[in-house]
Amino acid sequence: MTIYDEDELPIIALENVSKSYASETKALQDVSLRILKGEFVFIVGSSGSGKSTLIKLMLKEVEPTIGKVYVNGKELTRLRRGQVPAFRRTLGIVFQDFRLLKDRTVFENVAFAQQVIGAGKHEILKKVPDILATVGLIEKAEAYPKELSGGEQQRVALARALVNRPSILLADEPTGNLDPKNSWEIMSLLEEINRNGTTVVIVTHNREIVDRMKKRVVTMKKGIVVSDEKKGGYSYEKN
């Protein structure tokens, strides 16, 4: 029997996961991957290699065709439909296209994430300004998304993802729409969040960032994990 240190238990685990979509495309083929609590992981690979599918499996947005996905101690195929919202609230999720509510202010966009989980007014009035300060947007609290730059909008999306203190942050191309300066700002925020204990998983095409940050890099190719390096770089063309 293997005896694990408590901290060594994976917070995310995929066991022999394959995923085929209706079109018969094999998006993932026998993927096994373990991510430990507190890790910072980049997922890279060419277009269509299965990166977004990996993230969607972790969110239970898609189901594995074969295999098991464990997140936060839960085997996701066993979660009943009614348990999915509570499960998703343990995750912070950030996308490339920000997905902010256009007719709500920055404050309201972040507050909305708290209202959804039933937080009281008192808690919202304390936590929203705290998280806006963390992402450096306190002075923009009353602005609307269209009045913000792309980098600022992504910082709002990050604040919204973090306000409920998720144990895991999943980000699918969070810098895809940003210039290099804003991309680095988002990355340093993600690093800070990770230093404070949140497990961070990021899908990205940003070579410069991956090469300079020296984090764990999982490289996908045609639905397979072709490399997994502790302090890796962006090197999928070599594979």
Ligand SMILES: Nc1ncnc2c1ncn2[C@@H]1O[C@H](COP(=O)(O)OP(=O)(O)OP(=O)(O)O)[C@@H](O)[C@H]1O
């Ligand atoms: N909903 C779907 N229905 C059918 N096929 C899909 C669906 N989503 C993804 N696929 C296919 O699964 C494969 C993997 O797609 P996925 O989106 O996971 O790749 P990716 O690595 O994230 O690509 P990109 O970098 O372009 O976003 C591709 O061949 C894609 O066409």
